[in-house]
Structure formats: C-alpha cells, structure tokens
Amino acid sequence: xxxxxxxxxxxxxxxxxxxxxxxxxxxxxxxxxxxxxxxxxxxxxxxxxxxxxxxxxxxxxxxxxxxxxxxxxxxxxxxxxxxxxxxxxxxxxxxxxxxxxxxxxxxxxxxxxxxxxxxxxxxxxxxxxxxxxxxxxxxxxxxxxxxxxxxxxxxxxxxxxxxxxxxxxxxxxxxxxxxxxxxxxxxxxxxxxxxxxxxxxxxxxxxxxxxxxxxxxxxxxxxxxxxxxxxxxxxxxxxxxxxxxxxxxxxxxxxxxxxxxxxxxxxxxxxxxxxxxxxxxxxxxxxxxxxxxxxxxxxxxxxxx
Numbered sequence: 655x656x657x658x659x660x661x662x663x664x665x666x667x668x669x670x671x672x673x674x675x676x677x678x679x680x681x682x683x684x685x686x687x688x689x690x691x692x693x694x695x696x697x698x699x700x701x702x703x704x705x706x707x708x709x710x711x712x713x714x715x716x717x718x719x720x721x722x723x724x725x726x727x728x729x730x731x732x733x734x735x736x737x738x739x740x741x742x743x744x745x746x747x748x749x750x751x752x753x754x755x756x757x758x759x760x761x762x763x764x765x766x767x768x769x770x771x772x773x774x775x776x777x778x779x780x781x782x783x784x785x786x787x788x789x790x791x792x793x794x795x796x797x798x799x800x801x802x803x804x805x806x807x808x809x810x811x812x813x814x815x816x817x818x819x820x821x822x823x824x825x826x827x828x829x830x831x832x833x834x835x836x837x838x839x840x841x842x843x844x845x846x847x848x849x850x851x852x853x854x855x856x857x858x859x860x861x862x863x864x865x866x867x868x869x870x871x872x873x874x875x876x877x878x879x880x881x882x883x884x885x886x887x888x889x890x891x892x893x894x895x896x897x898x899x900x901x902x903x904x905x906x907x908x909x910x911x912x913x914x915x916x917x918x919x920x921x922x923x924x925x926x927x928x929x930x931x932x933x934x935x936x937x938x939x940x941x942x943x944x945x946x947x948x949x950x951x952x953x954x955x956x957x958x959x
Contacts (some may be wrong), residue, residue: 657682657717658726659697660746662739667701667791675699678732696721698927700739701791704800706898707773708785709844714749717792717799723749730758741768741811742788748774765906767932768811771839771929779905781926784844789828793842797825807843809875810835814930816876821845845923850876851916852891854899855933855944858909858951861896862943863888875916883939895924902929909951910935 655801661675675697682695693808702718714723723729729750731743744764751895765771773786787793789808793800808831810818822828832840850867865886866875875881888896900914912933915926935944 655692655695655728656694656721656726657728657730658723659695660729660731660743661697661699662743667699672697673701675732678730682730703742703746703788703790704792704796705742705745705770705788706785706800707770707777708783708847710782712749712752712774714746715792715799717796724753724755726755728756728758732759737752740764741766741771744771745774747789748778752778767931768839769809769813769843769928770811773841773843775906776902776926779898779901781902782924783901783927784846784925786844787842789832789840789842794825794829794832803844806845808840809843811839811841813838813948814816816874816879818872839873845873846916847919848875848916850881851914851927852886852895853933854896854913854915855947856899856903856908856911856913857947859943860947860950861888861900862940863891863896863937863945877938885940885943892924892944894907898924898926902926906931911922 661671672826679695679697681692683699684934694701694720695941698716702716704715704717706713710935716723723746729746731746743761744766747757747764748760751762770786770788773783776783787800787802805821805823808822808828813819818835820831822831823926828842850865853864853866855864863886865884866877866881869880872879877883889913895905895915899915902913903911906929908931910933912930913926914928915924917924935948
C-alpha cells in the first residue's frame with residue numbers, strides 16, 4: 655500500500671516545511687507497524703505537483719517522489735496553509751474520486767472560482783477544455799517533463815474581465831510574469847486559435863448568447879478589454895455548446911451565470927473557458943434583455959414560493 659501525505663506551502667518550499675511533513679510520514683509509518691502492514695508512506699507539497707487537465711486528459715504528477723498520483727492507494731491532505739490552495743486541494747480531491755482512490759478528509763464541498771478547478775469540473779462532466787496547467791515550482795523547473803508548446807495563454811487563477819491574462823512565448827517569459835506579480839497565482843492554457851468567443855448567459859431556464867470579438871492586436875475578447883459584442887441566435891451555435899453550458903450550470907448549482915466558450919477556427923472543436931457566477935447584469939451589453947430574463951426568473955420563483 656502507498657499513502658501520500660499532501661501539504662500546502664505559501665510560497666517557496668523550505669526545509670522547515672519539508673521537516674514538518676516528514677514528521678507526519680514518520681507518524682504514519684509507526685501506525686502501520688501496529689498492524690504489521692507493508693506500507694509506503696511519502697509526503698509532497700502542492701508546489702511539487704504538476705497538475706494538467708484538458709484535451710481529454712487529467713493527470714497529477716509528483717515531482718518529489720517521481721510518481722503519478724494514480725499510483726497511490728490513499729491520500730491524506732494536511733497542513734496550515736491549505737486555505738491558500740483550496741482550488742488545488744479540491745482538484746486533488748476530484749482526481750482521487752475519478753481514480754477511485756480513498757481520500758482521508760473529503761474536500762468535495764470546496765467550491766472555488768479558480769480557473770484550475772473550473773477546468774477540472776468541466777473535465778469531470780466531459781465538457782471540452784483546452785489543456786490547463788497549474789503554474790508552480792514543479793512546472794517552472796521541469797519544462798521537459800511538462801511537454802508543453804508555446805505560445806500559450808498565461809492567466810491568473812482568479813483573474814476576471816481579461817485582467818492578468820497574457821500570451822507568452824516561452825517558460826522564461828512565464829518566469830518574468832511571475833516575478834512581476836509575485837502575489838498572483840497563474841495557470842498556463844493551450845492557445846486555441848479563434849475568431850471570438852461566446853458568453854452564454856443563463857438565467858433560470860432562459861438563455862442569451864453574446865458573441866464577443868477582440869480588437870486588432872489583442873487576444874482578449876472581453877468587452878471590458880475593448881472587445882465588441884453582438885447578439886447571436888442559439889441556432890447559430892453547435893447544439894452541444896448550449897446543452898453543455900446548461901449542464902455546467904446544473905453541475906455547479908448555479909441559477910445565474912455566464913458560461914464562456916469558443917470554437918477552434920481550424921478544427922471547429924468547442925472548448926469551454928470558464929463560468930462566471932457574477933456576470934454583468936446592470937452593465938455591459940444588452941441590459942434590457944438581461945432585465946427581461948431576470949423578470950422571468952423572479953416570476954418563476956414567485957410561483958414556487
């Protein structure tokens with residue numbers, strides 16, 4: 655049996671942090687001796703993990719112990735700095751469930767708006783998402799192991815309105831961006847060539863589709879970044895884009911939200927970007943239509959009360 659103890663780390667990994675979790679390893683090893691179990695106990699930190707999800711694959715590789723997390727028989731998540739990494743903890747939790755690996759202390763109830771965890775939740779319900787990698791020490795120091803292609807998108811895990819979102823051409827440029835913004839946490843995402851994206855606004859059982867296009871010289875389709883917006887008909891989109899958007903909303907327990915998706919202009923494949931639980935309602939494009947949708951929702955709720 656192999657057990658992995660996973661801990662959190664605020665910034666750089668230090669020997670003091672390592673020592674703290676090694677004590678847990680020793681404790682678990684002593685416990686297994688009571689039952690005379692043949693058990694391997696190892697520890698790793700969130701900063702040791704290469705987390706990759708999308709393009710139909712989901713993997714977590716432990717660079718400290720040189721194992722895929724699927725090789726373990728149980729996980730124990732423990733530490734004082736877990737709150738900083740709730741999205742990573744929830745991601746490990748989802749991975750454990752997918753791989754049918756027991757997890758000591760279930761973090762299924764964690765819901766974080768990070769782009770990492772959203773990619774995992776999309777993957778879970780087979781909503782296509784471009785490969786997304788959590789940027790940490792393991793990724794920066796193991797580019798060969800990562801098997802990554804540039805240029806790609808570097809975006810803050812909790813960024814919004816197109817802020818902290820960059821096209822990067824190399825790992826050196828990634829490092830530079832991290833140095834410029836040490837307080838931010840980022841993910842890398844495969845660059846999907848597109849002619850714009852779609853905000854699928856869902857309010858109750860009503861759907862409004864807004865097509866957004868970036869201005870020349872920008873990769874950002876957000877209207878808050880100067881992009882243009884026009885209303886699109888539901889029939890103009892692939893049916894699965896709408897059905898999956900509705901499924902995403904239901905899976906995440908949302909009544910009001912904006913699901914962002916795009917179509918690869920070369921392959922015509924659909925990819926989902928994120929779901930915004932706080933979409934612009936009183937501002938942005940098509941406010942009157944949004945007011946009508948809210949009115950319909952309130953009417954439906956009044957009949958249920």
